[in-house]
Amino acid sequence: MAEQNQEVFESKPRVDHPVKSVRVLNCGRAEQHTEHRFGSRLPRLWWVFFGRNWVPLPLQCFLVEHRDGLVLFDTGIDPEILSNQGYIKQAIGRFLLPRIFKFQLTDRDRIDHVLASVGVAASDIRTAVISHLHFDHVGGIAQVPQADLLVSDREWAILSEPHPEREWILRDHIEIPSAKWRQISFAPTDDPLFKGFDGIHDVAGDGSMILLPTPGHTAGSISMLIQQDGWDPILLVADLTYDAALMExxxxxxxxxxxxxxxxxxxxxxxxxxxxxxxxVPSHDFSAADFVARATGTASQPGSMAP
Ligand SMILES: [Zn+2]
Structure with a gap:
């Protein structure tokens, strides 16, 4: 329940504009069961095997052009998951994957190609915030070896728990030698804006990109609040919900x-x-690009997709 009588905050006035743009990147498409997207009282394995209704699902990540460098929020999926039979090491995972997702992916959906399509070199990415460790969010980390990969320490701990692959967290594609993982812990704050959250992490140190723990989809899932004078504040919630209207x-x-x-x-x-x-702004919401365009007062971007 939302707390009552809360003070309403104006976005903090900022003297400068450290964020130049926020772009929604289209990293491919899939379909998922209706029960997956909208919830179900049926056990998960029931709809995985017997669910017959599929709905389209965009795979998206976000590019924030910050004064100090380019920041990705998630890195998309590796299209190899379709072409390489050995991508998932565990037989059970290989068996279940096509029963949970139908992917439509091509090589163009790999993050370096997606970035190139909007005129950005993958080698220019300075930081990638990883909302959570699911394969469709970490699939491009090999393409940004120079970037710091920020992940919550709680999410990272899942890798040491038994069978993270059963939760679609694939160690072989996460613990790769080139990846510069940086575990972050959330710092307590007395800023009343963030009351209720278990701490915050300020990515650039200027308040423009604040990470917040929003667990539930996975134990260490995080969201990123983008605030800039003149824009509506944007909360990238990744997979906390698949659709903003559903969370509402x-x-x-x-x-x-x-x-x-x-x-x-x-x-x-x-x-x-x-x-x-x-x-x-959820990562798998077809309206993500429109939401961002409205919040930042820009026209919908070329990377946006219609349902
Ligand atoms: Zn996920």
Missing amino acids: KGIVPGVGDGATLLASFAKVRALQDRLPNLTI
Whole structure:
């Protein structure tokens, strides 16, 4: 539940504009079961095997052009997951994957090619914030070996738990020698804007990109708040919800921990009470590009997709 009588905050006035642009990058497309996207009272394995209704799912990540360098929010999927039979080492994973997702991917969906299509060299990415370790968010880390990869320490801990691959966290594609992983822990804050969150992490040190723990989809999932004078604040929530309207209605998807998801929804809603123009942008929402365009007062970008 959102707390009552909350003070409404204006976006903090900023003397300068450290963020030049926020772009939604189209990293391919898939389909998922309706039960996966909209939730279901049926057990997960039931809809995995017997669910017959599929809905399209865009795979998207985000590029933030910050004064100090280019920041990716997630890195998309590696199209090799379709072409390389050995991409998933565990037989059970190889068996289940096509029963959970139908992918439409080509080589053009690899992050370096996606970036090139918007005129950016992958080698210019300075930082990649990894919302969580699912394969469709870390698939491009090999293409940005120079970038610091920020991941929450709680998410990283999943790698040491038994069978992370059962949660679609594929160690072989995460613990690669070239990857510059940086685990972050959230610092306590007395900023009333972030009341309820278990700390914050300020990516650039200027308040323009604030990471917030929003667990539930996975134990260490994070969101990123982008704030800049003249824009509506943007909260990139990754997979906390597949669709902003579903979170508004309190509908949790068919995966993740329901109670933890609802607790994170409540924190985000409380943040929204304090920042009334807060724009929630899920990674798998077809409207992501429109949401970002509206929040930043720009025309919808070439990277955007129609459903
Ligand atoms: Zn995910």
